[in-house]
Amino acid sequence: MLQESAQSGGRASKKLGSVAVQAVKEIGKGVASAVSSILSAGGGAVVLVLILTVILVAAIVASPFGILFSNESREAGVVPLSAAVAQVNYEFNERLETLQTADDYDSISVTGQPADWIEVLAVFAVKVAGSNDADAADVATMDADRIARLKAVFWDMTTIAHRIEVIHHPGSGEDSGWTERNLYITITAKTAEEMKTAYHFNRNQIAALDELLEQRELLRELIEDAYSVSGDTAALIRNLPEDLSPEREAVVRTACSLVGKVNYFWGGKSLVIGWDVRWGELRQVTAAGSSTTGTYRPYGLDCSGFVDWVFYNATGGDYIIGHGGGAMMQHTYCTPILWEDAQPGDLVFYPEDNHVGMVGGWDEDGNILIIHCASGYNNVVITGKDGFTSVGRPDYYVQRE
Structure with missing residues (x-):
């Protein structure tokens, strides 16, 4: 199961080590010399050491090595x-x-x-x-x-x-x-x-x-970080209902982890835990039935491929919701429900199962939010329900809740 984005950021920060210090080595030498003097003097040495440490970290972040911190921010408008x-x-x-x-x-x-x-x-x-x-x-x-x-x-x-x-x-x-x-x-x-x-x-x-x-x-x-989320997506996760089941929360968090990160690719599938190294590679679209068939574009996921990846990763590789099929097959493994009964993690469909997405939650005005890999956006996005006409409850929840 995918972990909290903060864990990924912590791992990256720990790995910064000597490289970041080298990037600001002149500042580092000055700080080290000052720290040594302060410790010898005693008194308020600890506070001053902390201040100098903050200065050093700030210098690292402001240097080219600041890019190694680029997945840490959760501010609005900032993305991994x-x-x-x-x-x-x-x-x-x-x-x-x-x-x-x-x-x-x-x-x-x-x-x-x-x-x-x-x-x-x-x-x-x-x-x-x-x-x-x-x-x-x-x-x-x-x-x-x-x-x-x-x-x-x-x-x-x-x-x-x-x-x-x-x-x-x-x-x-x-x-x-x-x-x-x-x-x-x-x-x-x-x-x-x-x-x-x-x-x-x-x-x-x-x-x-x-x-x-x-x-x-x-x-x-x-x-290839499939854990960090943008500030806007982090807000959706924070606003999930407190009584949401662990299974549903895991599915929604996993879906949010790919928002903005993976381009749309007709016929794009992936049953890989975490990041699929093929994503972003230039490949020919070989699946029939699309205006993009035969063209070349960066590899990614299609709508049902995204949903498959989400459930596969949320369960640690134990469950494939569509059992190898597309949106229509995924729909057959769902029980029809009313929109007012929808919960985060339920699936939503276009007419004739031409597209599939997932309920992510609600905005501050109470409008439902859908997470899906959309060709029109060429990415995994969070939008309203426009175009989606039906909602289904995956059998996966019925068997576990």
């Missing part, structure tokens, strides 16, 4: 790093989709991959927090401004080029032949090493970038 990455992937997907749907192509070929996200994040942190420019900012909180800057770095490191091949196939007799149109998309990525020159990094920035890249695994954990 994985959600910020998903927003950039959304824009990447839009550009790819625009190219692929501009015409009716006979074939589409995509080569290359976008820039390595770990390197993008390291370059972003150094560029934004490691400069002396007037617009320098910390990277410990991923708000709209930081995400816009992250997008700029991503697109400086990722280029999409395309060409269209037109082949005319002549016919014979009355057959005039036909014209073949093939689309070739090439994605080119720059490395962090190349960006040192592109961004004219100074000696300190280069040193900080090299040290951040040594923390590749920690950065990867931040990207």
Whole structure:
């Protein structure tokens, strides 16, 4: 079962260790010297040591290494790093989709991959927090401004080029032949090493970038964190009914853990505990029945795939609500109920089971909130009930409550 987001943040903070100290080593040396002097003097030494420790932590957060704290905040408008990455992937997907749907192509070929996200994040942190420019900012909180800057770095490191091949196939007799149109998309990525020159990094920035890249695994954990939630989502969790059953609470918390983090992908499924490393990878949509079939986009989940992942993770891998099917199959494992009887964790459906979501709770005005992986948003989102016409109680609860 997924744990509280605070636990993840605690693990990340504990791993900061010597790396963060190196990032502000000059400040650290000064603090250490001052601490030594204060301890020798006695008296109010403990208070002063605490003050200096706070100063050191603040200096770390303000440095490029502040990105290692980026999953800690629960402020409104601030999202976990994985959600910020998903927003950039959304824009990447839009550009790819625009190219692929501009015409009716006979074939589409995509080569290359976008820039390595770990390197993008390291370059972003150094560029934004490691400069002396007037617009320098910390990277410990991923708000709209930081995400816009992250997008700029991503697109400086990722280029999409395309060409269209037109082949005319002549016919014979009355057959005039036909014209073949093939689309070739090439994605080119720059490395962090190349960006040192592109961004004219100074000696300190280069040193900080090299040290951040040594923390590749920690950065990867931040990207693949399926535990942290945004401030807005944390509010929904805090407002869950006190008498809600443990099973339902676990399901809703697990659903909230993916809000904003995983892009929509037709036919996207996952029975993986925690983060699925395939999410965000550029893949071809192979499932039939969608306008996106045959196109390439970052891998993620579809609506029923999201619900499957939620129940699978909430139960530690013991339960698959749809038993391998889609929204229609998931609906067959539910008992129809009235909207006024709905509780957090119940499932909601579009007409003809064209879409499935989950009751998350209610807003301050008493309006029901739905958590779902929606193609229109290209992400896991929390919305109102628009479009959902029926609600069902999964057999999973009936068997346990």
